[in-house]
Amino acid sequence: MKLSNMLITTLREVPAEAELPSHKLMLRSGMMRKMASGIYNYMPLGLKTLKKVEDIVRDEMNKAGAQEFLASALIPAELWQESGRWGVFGPEMFRLNDRNERQFCLGPTHEEVFTDIARAVIKSYKQLPLNLYQIQTKYRDERRPRFGVMRSKEFTMKDAYSFDKDYEGLDVTYNKMYKAYTNIFERCGVDCSAVEADSGAMGGSGSAEFMVKSEYGEDEVVFCDCCNYAANMEKAPSTPQKAEEEEIKGLEKVETPDAKTIEELIKFFNITPEKFAKTLIYKADDKVVAVMVRGDREVNETKVTNAVGGAVEFELADEKTVKEATSAEIGFAGPIGIKVDFLLVDEEVANMYNFIVGANETGYHYTNVNYGRDFEGTVGDFRNVTSEDKCPKCGESLTIARGIEVGHIFKLGTKYSESMNAVFSDEDGKKKPLIMGCYGIGINRTMASIIEQHHDENGIVWPLSVAPYHVIVIPAVSKNEEQMKAAEDIYNSLKELGVEVLLDDRKERAGVKFKDADLIGIPMRVTVGRMISEGKVEFKLRSSDEVEEMELSCVIDRVKEEFEKNSIKL
Amino acid sequence: MKLSNMLITTLREVPAEAELPSHKLMLRSGMMRKMASGIYNYMPLGLKTLKKVEDIVRDEMNKAGAQEFLASALIPAELWQESGRWGVFGPEMFRLNDRNERQFCLGPTHEEVFTDIARAVIKSYKQLPLNLYQIQTKYRDERRPRFGVMRSKEFTMKDAYSFDKDYEGLDVTYNKMYKAYTNIFERCGVDCSAVEADSGAMGGSGSAEFMVKSEYGEDEVVFCDCCNYAANMEKAPSTPQKAEEEEIKGLEKVETPDAKTIEELIKFFNITPEKFAKTLIYKADDKVVAVMVRGDREVNETKVTNAVGGAVEFELADEKTVKEATSAEIGFAGPIGIKVDFLLVDEEVANMYNFIVGANETGYHYTNVNYGRDFEGTVGDFRNVTSEDKCPKCGESLTIARGIEVGHIFKLGTKYSESMNAVFSDEDGKKKPLIMGCYGIGINRTMASIIEQHHDENGIVWPLSVAPYHVIVIPAVSKNEEQMKAAEDIYNSLKELGVEVLLDDRKERAGVKFKDADLIGIPMRVTVGRMISEGKVEFKLRSSDEVEEMELSCVIDRVKEEFEKNSIKL
Structure with missing residues (x-):
């Protein structure tokens, strides 16, 4: 395709809403255009x-x-x-x-x-x-x-x-x-x-x-730092954690009038979040489910849903349900005396000593709570993995990425x-x-x-297998007849071979042509410049900074070489 | 593709609603399946x-x-x-x-x-x-x-x-x-x-x-019997017709109590429909349009719409509008004294003598009506062409087809x-x-x-250019090792050439295989039967009845020949 015949829709400015590199580059390179929120039209390159x-x-x-x-x-x-x-x-x-x-x-x-x-x-x-x-x-x-x-x-x-x-x-x-x-x-x-x-x-x-690793990813993934284990957060099992052993103390009810959140409780009791067990209340279809995890942990809703036998709708309970289950205002839920269909206790909580929970009474918490003595429930893995957990396959450390x-x-x-x-x-x-x-x-x-994985500051760097065109041939000066003729010859020879090739025959400065070629990410660039008078051209891979000077007669073989290297049939 | 691995969904019985040969054959051959009225799923062959x-x-x-x-x-x-x-x-x-x-x-x-x-x-x-x-x-x-x-x-x-x-x-x-x-x-x-x-x-x-000619077509097309002229009915111009000249008689109002339709009027006046001009009343958006054509002609709504400058909605007027325009019951509309925004008179009507029209009065018609003397309107081409009309390009006769x-x-x-x-x-x-x-x-x-254009009583006869597969190789007896081996060799050689080929390796009788191959319309059939012991196979085109016996070694060239004949690259 000759660029002079092609509808070029590259953009100088990208809408502010585009955060992701691929989103920006697809718009800038004119691969697509937005039609409405979440609806796109694909242009020829895209x-x-x-x-x-x-x-x-x-x-x-x-x-x-x-x-x-x-x-x-x-x-x-x-x-x-x-x-x-x-x-x-x-x-x-x-x-x-x-x-x-x-x-x-x-x-x-x-x-x-x-x-x-x-x-x-x-x-x-x-x-x-x-x-x-x-x-x-x-x-x-x-x-x-x-x-x-x-x-x-x-x-x-x-x-x-x-x-x-x-x-x-x-x-x-x-x-x-x-x-x-x-x-x-x-x-x-x-x-x-x-x-x-x-x-x-x-x-x-x-x-x-x-999964493709990306800071913009919407899912959390757990990777082992050592073996090939990987799981999404919903699935990854936590490692049973044991708190330091303590002498069991007597249960106490404490008045905590203004302390409802974990942050307020930490301040009130002047103690670390590891000493709290929070109780969250969910609706799983028509069932009410209370889940206990350590104060600094996150409930894993998938694990909870599976534990109650699945649910079509699963969400945090509304205020009314919480009040009915706890007989208290929101912020004072706890395991002792709670009225729910399921009480799920994270294994870690069951292994804690003398911890603090809500008292199911507005303005009160219990301290020195201990599982088994003060309450019982279904013990299991109900929390998200953290970087403190270990690989379930090899026991090495984990990394959590998006x-x-x-x-x-x-x-x-x-x-x-x-x-x-x-x-x-x-x-x-x-x-x-x-x-x-x-x-x-x-x-x-x-x-x-x-x-996302193949771009640099100048634009896209397409792998050969999915590039919209394999090669772009650029006569440095389109008005120069010798350059233009040589460029057209290369263009035609490559086309005949089955290579998908662009000829930038526009009357633009060489710099503009290079910029556009980089932006749209064509894997191979053949530049026909002044050296054509000595029968030489420049060959450059988009993925490399190296400019290879070569005899005109070698270009075709150089292109073929790239196809072979990438195991792509011509 | 080996047929033993393929999901075959041919049907013995076709739903009664399928009238069109293509509809029947697409269902029978398993190219598609109906999902809901007017919604189809395509199977692999389709x-x-x-x-x-x-x-x-x-x-x-x-x-x-x-x-x-x-x-x-x-x-x-x-x-x-x-x-x-x-x-x-x-x-x-x-x-x-x-x-x-x-x-x-x-x-x-x-x-x-x-x-x-x-x-x-x-x-x-x-x-x-x-x-x-x-x-x-x-x-x-x-x-x-x-x-x-x-x-x-x-x-x-x-x-x-x-x-x-x-x-x-x-x-x-x-x-x-x-x-x-x-x-x-x-x-x-x-x-x-x-x-x-x-x-x-x-x-x-x-x-x-x-347009593809078809008795099931929804559009009427006018073809010249002589030159290459063709137009759709909406567009085709009628040939000005002149009625036989008559002495102009005096206008008469006749009581026609029970005669409203052309059929009833023909009976009542005992006269041919060519002596009547019917007046149809339309609504073109908010305008009322009366159109006059000869008693046996059809109004061309496209011509009428264009004559009034286009309309978003165009349809026969409702009863109320007709009564307001004619001051009469339906069945007595005529040009004299009608209250409309446009009165369009087909050229043919303007050239008639002493004809009959409605009197815009319930129970009455006028006879001996003549254009110019009794009424005036916009004269033009407002009717559908009939086989009496002539080609506007060469003057020869026309054929009307769907x-x-x-x-x-x-x-x-x-x-x-x-x-x-x-x-x-x-x-x-x-x-x-x-x-x-x-x-x-x-x-x-x-x-x-x-x-529609490529089928016979046994099934589809695909042109090579659009056939789902080019060749089907049939071992007559799949259990026969020699036949099966030769069939597989041909299959593999053709595949290597880039020919799209089916191998019917099913444990079915040869007759069943031939029937299915005919139904799905594969252009070339290679049958490996008993003659394989002499190194011979059969080659047959789906479009021909001739069975060509040939040396095994000639099959590939014979297939290539068909590609060349059809100018299709391999």
């Missing part, structure tokens, strides 16, 4: 890379034996009612009616649709295993769309749904997908970690998230096949529910993650 | 062909210098309010609110979006011409979705929007698109005619529809650039509105049209 990511995903999915489908984005409400999720999905789901007042949604995900397809076409175990995927537009009405395409309302997702006859088969499929995902991200140049993730109340080790989820693989089991009656006839002639897995990759998010 | 059609369209659009974009399907209402179309689009437009009650639609078309992009990025005439396109999902809440993907609610469209600095430029772009469309349909194997279409009240010759629109190219002019203030600085330094064109192709509809 679309080319988006399609390359799609093609890598498609190739690896096909190699892993998955078959490509394409479902509609409009999905009738009935399917979601069948699975029970119509009522579960909140305002994130875009809902609309057709002219006959039939209800639809714009699919935020497609488990129901593919379970529906499977139950219609799968009859026998002989057809299994099957892995069906699509690369398709998804819709989520995000409360806070942000970070450009990282969290947007309309986005492209590769979603796959696998069907096996038994759990052993699911394990095989799951592992194939794990490998395929590893290949995909490697080919895209994305350095990411497969992180153990929570798989809901059913437990098991059936879920992994592929991450962006680019992929997720998940063993669903029979959740959908049972609710939607998707069964097959097994070898023994019996009807059994299909054993399912689901596997997602955010295509736009992967593209943005590539930029 | 998706492969859909993508091939997309790729042909993409290739020709790129060759014509257009640049690919990708806009969101969710479009904020504000853009449509700006262009004035938010209120114009009726229930066909899917509308929805986000969680903040902001209004959106699912784009039925994207003029507004691309005009918005253009006004943001186009500053100067130096950037022109520009032609931006996308291949994207569109949404229309059809009142009567039918014929499978021919008229569906969610579909893929290639839509392009061009921006020129003047009308000469637009002509050049338009002609390029005309040529690109011709190439696209030719490469897809679709025999279609570019048909002159109406371009609205502004007139001009700026619109062509690409057609399916697969593409449409349209000179928009400044309709959107003016309402949305999309201007550029011209060479003279003045700001001028961009001159626009728009160009659409229904991708799914094109695919279905290919099937």
